[in-house]
Amino acid sequence: MANPKSDFLRIVTERGFVHQCTDADGIDAETAKGPMPAYIGFDATATSLHAGSLLPIMLLRWLQKTGNKPIVLMGGGTTRVGDPSGKDESRKLLTDEQIADNIAGIKRVFAKFLTFGDGPTDAVMVNNDDWLRGLNYIDFLRDIGRHFTINRMLSFDSVKLRLDREQPLTFLEFNYMILQAYDFMELNKRVGCKMQMGGSDQWGNIVNGIELTRRVSGNEVFGLTVPLLTTSGGAKMGKTASGAIWLDGDQLSPYDYWQFWRNTDDADVGRFLRLFTDMDIAEIAKLEALEGSEINEAKKILAHEATSLLHGAAAAEAAAETARKTFDAGQIANDLPTVEIPRGDLEAGIGILDILNRAGLAASNGEARRLIKNGGARLNDEKIASDSMTVTLSDLMDEGVIKLSSGKKRHILVRPA
């Protein structure tokens, strides 16, 4: 829409969060009027979220910052069934206890981005297990199932594409969209939730929830989706050499998180600044316009802002300083990711292949050997020439550490313990 009256719609639109939405005027009016409760659903399949979830999290953040009420829906109930969307191996079913742990871990992440509480614009976290677990199949069919026609369900892309490609679609999966629609209806009933947001692949499910809510209660509710995020290189967002970009300091250090953002493609810098930081849009436009190597400054700012949001400004500063020492000054930064190795092992001497493995720079001796052969392995910044060398206490530098590197970017400090 041309000129949104509400802060919410104006901001998320100009920042590039909106892929598509239902009735923009309606959303605009509702969010302009006062606290509108809106929700996004998240899986509870892991103990932490990763960067792929950041986009919807930021959307909730803006929702709250513009005076509305974010609802975080944990898919505890649907996780209990097992998410069928994967292709081959069926998901290992999680125990209730694991799911509870996962939800607790995930909530810690949300607490960094949202303010939780009981106030009108405070975020709340709910679990669809609360209403899904007790469902009675026959009642559900009579009350909810009658609002869905197979004809229509078959027309949704998520279903149609599968059928067109002649891929199997289980009944469970076919029902998934109904459960999700039910979630929306239930949230509308319980807490007056008026909008569901989610990834663009959720559009069909969201629309179903809107229709179900209208049919059952007559209430008008809305939907909004965020774009599917890929880097301009076409890669899926949130992966790196060492694995997923976890939003949890124990699984991915603030330094590595900072590095992830620092290594953003030139072409993505402006887009990412708008999506993943709170920075002023005009300021971003200036940074985005930087040419050539100057864009590196914009990347550092992106890394700083994004890391500050998740890990705090102090951690972001420390990460920046570590990176500066490591890359610009050629010094040993003391808080690079560290691996501890028993002093006794070092006294006895550890084979270089072994220590590369232990530092997590290689997944097997073969990989370590390859790394050395290709000239990518370094010990205290000296190229490792032989795969038969031994690392001992005498390799400790003045700082009391041994620095191991794979390539130019991955550095690990080994500390005797």
Place this chain on the structure above:
RNA sequence: GGAGGGAUGCCCGAGUGGUUAAAGGGGACGGGCUGUAAACCCGUUGGCUUAGCCUACGUUGGUUCGAAUCCAACUCCCUCCA
């Protein structure tokens, strides 16, 4: 229920008795260029105690000096017919 097609390394995909740890592509990792970009070029890409050994072409057996390759049974997937 009947007829036919298929299952190969992280993914896609070639290979129909030995020179096959298995073409090619993608991805990933390393090197070069550079700006800790992109694009491009080069290399590597099952494991190990590495001139050797082990594991691997859906599963289990069989034929053979030798099998991803031939045979049998089984599992799963797909197509057509009913």
